[in-house]
Amino acid sequence: MVVFGGRSGEHEVSLASARAIMDALREGGRHEVVPVGISREGAWVHTGDPMRELRDRAGEKPARSAGVAASDRLPPGIFGEVDVVFPVLHGPYGEDGTVQGMLELLGVPYVGSGVLASAASMDKVTMKKVFAYHGLPQVRWLGLTRGEWQGDRGRWTREIEASLGYPCFVKPSNLGSSVGINRADSAEELASALDEAAALDRRIIVEEGVDAREIEVAVLGNEEPDASLAGEIVVSGEGFYDYEAKYTEGRMELVAPADVTGDVAEEIGRVARLAYTSIDAAGMARVDFFLERGTGRLLLNEINTIPGFTPTSVYPKLWSASGLPYEGLLDRLIQLALERHGATA
Ligand code: ATP
Ligand code: MG
Ligand code: MG
Ligand code: MG
Structure with missing residues (x-):
């Protein structure tokens, strides 16, 4: 089973990765592949042509999660029928140990790291x-939360300037594909970079730029x-x-x-x-x-x-x-x- 899509900002990257993986696995009849998609809202899509269905939705803006019934977020009961799952999911809700934890509970072998390494x-x-x-x-770095930044912007700006200086790189702690990452060369850029990272993640990292x-x-x-x-x-x-x-x-x-x-x-x-x-x-x-x-x-x-x-x-x-x-x-x-x-x- 190849699982693709997912709720992260890297949804589309996942579709491209999964398409190539499924084609290669099927090449010459080597493997039978069961495609399973996860929509941007977290709904499982496992009937019909899940890849086509997710790609048709790809241009759409993510709907509010309230639009998805909790029951649509329950994994379909088809995991028991496969030998191994390849989670081709990038970013949170896929690369971060969540899907791995579900697969551990279901007792299905899967490609890649377990819960701990995925999350860490x-x-x-x-x-x-x-x-x-x-x-x-590693480079010098500092971690803070959204709440800490919003609670005392001046203090964090001074602390980052004193310990890291410019340029520095501001990142959501949990993401990939450079989504939400900005280089800051001044206090103004630092503030807008921290605001952007804070909009994407509760946890933020700032690094010395090299x-x-x-x-x-x-x-x-x-x-x-x-x-x-x-x-x-x-x-x-x-x-x-x-x-x-x-x-x-x-x-x-x-x-x-x-x-x-x-x-x-x-x-x-x-x-x-x-x-x-x-x-x-x-x-x-x-x-x-x-x-x-x-x-x-x-x-x-x-x-x-x-x-x-x-x-x-x-x-x-x-x-x-x-x-x-x-x-x-x-x-x-x-x-x-x-x-x-x-x-x-
Ligand atoms: P990936 O797609 O590899 O998962 P990511 O979103 O996890 O990427 P990083 O690899 O941390 O992000 O950073 C993305 C890019 O930003 C780096 O490849 C580099 O070009 C630049 N960058 C990140 N941190 C620094 C730094 N401390 N100094 C200089 N450039 C940096
Ligand atoms: Mg990365
Ligand atoms: Mg990545
Ligand atoms: Mg990287």
Whole structure:
């Protein structure tokens, strides 16, 4: 079963990932696929053609959640009929441990990380604390809540200016695809960035801005995971690697392998695997780094437990550049899911 869509700001990215995954799984009759969609309002769509139905609704503005009956949010009773579930859901209500918890309760094997790693990786504040505990190198950062920001804007502005300075990056703690992320170079920009993040999440993170090359690594496995070769994200035009740069044709180029020395490449792979095991990830994850210009410092940015999965997405591209093509990667993920859940066929 491939589950796609979902209630997060990355709904459409999920549809693109799931479409590619389902086509590849069906290729040559290798697997039988049961498609299951989750609408933006959280309703399960499992009859007819769920992909078409969600895509038809894709342009619509999300309806108020009050419009969905609680019973439509109950999972359909078809999970017992499948061997393994591939949750292709990015962001909250899918990548964050919620769907994983449901699958644990139902006792169905599923691809990717469990509840703990999913939740801890989705929340950047928690993720950074775990990485810090394990001594992994990161930018300076500070966490606050929506209520704290709204309660004393002046105090937080002063605190951020004193501890991080400009430029800084403001992010909703639980999101992805750069949704709600802004760079701030002044107190005015900081305030509007914090307002925007606060509109999207109760929890907010602010980070020291670095001038860096961006490196990403694909990690695959359960207890002793493998790291792909390192790839460099090269964004053309102005600005950082934002939503528009991620999903506009031609704005981003992946250079794999990245042009770094053997020692640096080895260090990147080592830290990527450490990041993965420190948060107890399973199956797959994409680990994002900064390689600071000037100093050459390697800084861990984040881990994504359900990375983008279209054939042109970074995670599968890094594996194909490392010798594991798209279909083989999917089969390996299914095998890892069955192993982890003690259901090896
Ligand atoms: P993803 O789609 O990978 O899940 P995300 O929404 O979780 O992304 P981040 O990876 O944290 O967001 O940040 C998105 C982009 O913003 C980075 O790839 C980088 O271009 C820029 N960025 C984020 N944090 C910083 C920072 N501290 N300094 C400089 N640039 C940053
Ligand atoms: Mg992310
Ligand atoms: Mg992400
Ligand atoms: Mg990222």
